[in-house]
Amino acid sequence: MTTGEREAVLAMLNSAHVTEPTRRALLERLDARYEREFFEVAEFERLQALAVRLLPHDPAEMDLTGTVDRRLIVGVGDGWRYADALPDGEAYRALLAALPDGFETLDGEAQDTAIPALQSSHPRAFEDLLAELTEAFMAHPLTQYRFGYAGFADAPNWPQVGPNELEPREVAYGPQ
Amino acid sequence: MAPSNSLPTDLDVLVIGTGAGGAPLLARLAQAGLKVAALEAGVRHPPEGIATDEVAQLGLFWTDERLSAGNDPVGFGRNNSGRGVGGSTLHYTAYTPRAQPDDLKLRTEFGQGEDWPLEFSELEPYYDELEYFLGVSGPAEYPWGPQRKSAYRHPPLPLNGAARLMQKACAEIGMRTSPAANAALSRPQEQEGYGTRHTCTNRGFCQAGCSIGAKASMDVTFLALAESLGAQIVDGAQVTALTMKDGRVTGAEFMRGDELEHLSAKTVILAAGAVETPRLLLMNGLANSSGQVGRNFMAHVGMQVWGQVEDDLRPYKGIPGGLISEDTHRVDGLIGGYLLQSLGVMPVTYATQYARGTLKWGPELVQHLSGYNHVAGINVLGECLPYEHNYLELSDELDGRGLPKPRIHFSFGENEKKMNAHAEALMRDLWGRIGARDVWSLPRAAHTLGTARMGANPETSVVNPFGRTHDIENLWICDNSTFTSSLSVNPALTQMALSLRTADALIEGLKQA
Numbered sequence: 001m002t003t004g005e006r007e008a009v010l011a012m013l014n015s016a017h018v019t020e021p022t023r024r025a026l027l028e029r030l031d032a033r034y035e036r037e038f039f040e041v042a043e044f045e046r047l048q049a050l051a052v053r054l055l056p057h058d059p060a061e062m063d064l065t066g067t068v069d070r071r072l073i074v075g076v077g078d079g080w081r082y083a084d085a086l087p088d089g090e091a092y093r094a095l096l097a098a099l100p101d102g103f104e105t106l107d108g109e110a111q112d113t114a115i116p117a118l119q120s121s122h123p124r125a126f127e128d129l130l131a132e133l134t135e136a137f138m139a140h141p142l143t144q145y146r147f148g149y150a151g152f153a154d155a156p157n158w159p160q161v162g163p164n165e166l167e168p169r170e171v172a173y174g175p176q
Numbered sequence: 177m178a179p180s181n182s183l184p185t186d187l188d189v190l191v192i193g194t195g196a197g198g199a200p201l202l203a204r205l206a207q208a209g210l211k212v213a214a215l216e217a218g219v220r221h222p223p224e225g226i227a228t229d230e231v232a233q234l235g236l237f238w239t240d241e242r243l244s245a246g247n248d249p250v251g252f253g254r255n256n257s258g259r260g261v262g263g264s265t266l267h268y269t270a271y272t273p274r275a276q277p278d279d280l281k282l283r284t285e286f287g288q289g290e291d292w293p294l295e296f297s298e299l300e301p302y303y304d305e306l307e308y309f310l311g312v313s314g315p316a317e318y319p320w321g322p323q324r325k326s327a328y329r330h331p332p333l334p335l336n337g338a339a340r341l342m343q344k345a346c347a348e349i350g351m352r353t354s355p356a357a358n359a360a361l362s363r364p365q366e367q368e369g370y371g372t373r374h375t376c377t378n379r380g381f382c383q384a385g386c387s388i389g390a391k392a393s394m395d396v397t398f399l400a401l402a403e404s405l406g407a408q409i410v411d412g413a414q415v416t417a418l419t420m421k422d423g424r425v426t427g428a429e430f431m432r433g434d435e436l437e438h439l440s441a442k443t444v445i446l447a448a449g450a451v452e453t454p455r456l457l458l459m460n461g462l463a464n465s466s467g468q469v470g471r472n473f474m475a476h477v478g479m480q481v482w483g484q485v486e487d488d489l490r491p492y493k494g495i496p497g498g499l500i501s502e503d504t505h506r507v508d509g510l511i512g513g514y515l516l517q518s519l520g521v522m523p524v525t526y527a528t529q530y531a532r533g534t535l536k537w538g539p540e541l542v543q544h545l546s547g548y549n550h551v552a553g554i555n556v557l558g559e560c561l562p563y564e565h566n567y568l569e570l571s572d573e574l575d576g577r578g579l580p581k582p583r584i585h586f587s588f589g590e591n592e593k594k595m596n597a598h599a600e601a602l603m604r605d606l607w608g609r610i611g612a613r614d615v616w617s618l619p620r621a622a623h624t625l626g627t628a629r630m631g632a633n634p635e636t637s638v639v640n641p642f643g644r645t646h647d648i649e650n651l652w653i654c655d656n657s658t659f660t661s662s663l664s665v666n667p668a669l670t671q672m673a674l675s676l677r678t679a680d681a682l683i684e685g686l687k688q689a
Contacts (some may be wrong), residue, residue, distance in 0.1 A: 134527050161335070
């Protein structure tokens with residue numbers, strides 16, 4: 001995250017266009033970091049390596065794998081799972097165990113080569129992990145800034161809703 | 177008013193659940209002078225506490241785990257559940273189309289599916305009443321269904337990007353469209369028991385809760401009215417059992433925090449939805465002489481098609497489902513039909529659906545998601561027939577309270593597969609006409625229906641045509657589990673109509689007793 005990006009995100013989050021409950025949630029997420037608790041050290045290294053290939057990101061900027069670990073510790077799920085799948089934590093462990101030995105030490109291209117086999121052998125866990133990482137990625141204020149997404153800055157209203165009818169704050173937010 | 181931690185006594189009626197099934201009747205019964213209370217598993221979510229952020233709003237959904245089985249497992253959580261004072265109406269999109277008369281007569285028309293044990297003319301006055309009370313915004317002339325007795329109370333909400341693109345594409349192939357009926361305000365409205373509900377600010381986050389009070393969720397409408405008339409709502413109260421004596425229900429046991437408590441009432445109305453209602457009945461072995469509790473699970477055909485366009489659409493703005501067409505209400509070769517709706521979408525919902533739907537990953541995934549501002553969606557909502565192979569049962573796996581998790585089996589039948597194919601082809605054609613690129617489709621199922629069906633025959637149904645269980649004289653059900661067929665429209669408005677109708681029947685019965 002460059003200083004400029006951080007300043008732009010904070011300026012918008014602290015503006016009157018963002019309601020208090022929204023600001024609280026996004027400010028907390030911007031800097032959220034979690035200690036590994038659920039996974040073993042070796043598992044967590046594999047998860048981090050896999051997550052960077054599935055959702056290319058800089059773990060120093062956004063702690064996607066920590067978000068997954070945290071969720072498994074807290075025990076709140078998304079309300080359902082495939083009946084033929086293991087509970088989330090166990091399913092993810094089995095998924096990570098199915099990666100080739102030394103996966104986390106391979107270069108990116110070699111890691112990518114191993115992913116399709118993982119997807120076919122553990123389709124449910126692969127889909128669930130991909131969706132969970134995608135959620136953490138898309139919900140992160142930095143991703144939202146980089147994608148020019150300003151939907152959270154909805155106060156007091158959006159007077160125009162047609163194509164290309166943008167408010168100045170929508171035009172200005174994001175890489176120019 | 178009594179403090180929320182003191183429990184009411186001498187209740188005439190106890191309602192379990194405060195969504196579109198439980199809330200209207202709670203107000204109606206209170207209005208009739210009955211002493212009523214409701215138990216709600218979730219907590220209160222007042223508009224001023226609602227964040228414009230999907231992750232922060234996860235608390236609106238039922239996140240206790242459900243197990244999804246079958247060839248087309250149904251997603252729950254954010255997709256098909258609600259928890260909180262107001263139930264699923266806290267996150268519904270406020271779509272309020274009426275059922276059409278022939279929706280209620282599927283078997284008569286096609287020899288398949290089921291007929292409802294009631295007539296459209298019995299629902300119509302309730303539709304009229306509800307649309308006024310909720311403050312539905314809609315077109316001056318609605319092109320489908322019987323002539324309305326009165327106009328919608330408010331003019332339609334503005335059409336967002338996806339709605340305008342659908343309008344243009346449909347016009348090219350001669351399909352009629354109309355601004356949809358939405359229970360969100362295009363003008364401010366005074367709401368009895370609540371105060372002023374403000375005009376919709378076009379924030380497009382209806383599915384994560386309305387922070388304005390513009391959307392007619394139950395908390396700012398019927399529940400506010402009910403409480404102003406003396407009804408008590410006990411929130412954070414998860415019902416774990418119904419209590420019985422001499423063949424009659426005597427009340428409900430529930431957990432608040434770690435405390436197990438009990439409320440007694442002369443009559444109990446289950447309004448916990450098509451998963452929790454049959455789950456509770458099966459756990460307690462009640463109201464199931466027909467063997468139909470948990471059977472006939474239905475979920476609407478809900479195929480979506482998405483694409484990206486050059487225009488900057490900002491799919492987070494405007495009422496998500498601004499435009500509708502019911503020209504596909506009947507389609508040659510299909511039993512029943514479907515309606516077509518434009519779709520705005522919130523970013524995390526879009527992203528996770530794209531990931532699950534396409535299984536793309538890596539730079540390709542991120543590249544696509546970076547175009548979120550240009551996303552336009554369109555979807556259908558279509559008839560789902562009841563089948564023997566679609567049902568809810570109790571699993572051996574226990575939840576945090578030691579109660580069995582429900583397992584829901586769902587597989588599309590031949591008619592749903594044909595409908596999906598028809599709808600996908602139509603929507604891909606339409607999105608081709610607007611020049612959408614990266615078009616992809618997501619077959620899905622929406623709403624939970626039918627697991628304690630309504631009928632005149634006690635051998636094939638769980639409740640009678642007014643919602644009273646055939647087996648237990650003072651136990652009623654009023655939620656989407658009683659739907660005899662799925663109807664080819666979003667269920668909320670019809671659910672509320674059934675709720676008022678059940679209340680009126682109960683009040684009438686008490687008068688005669």
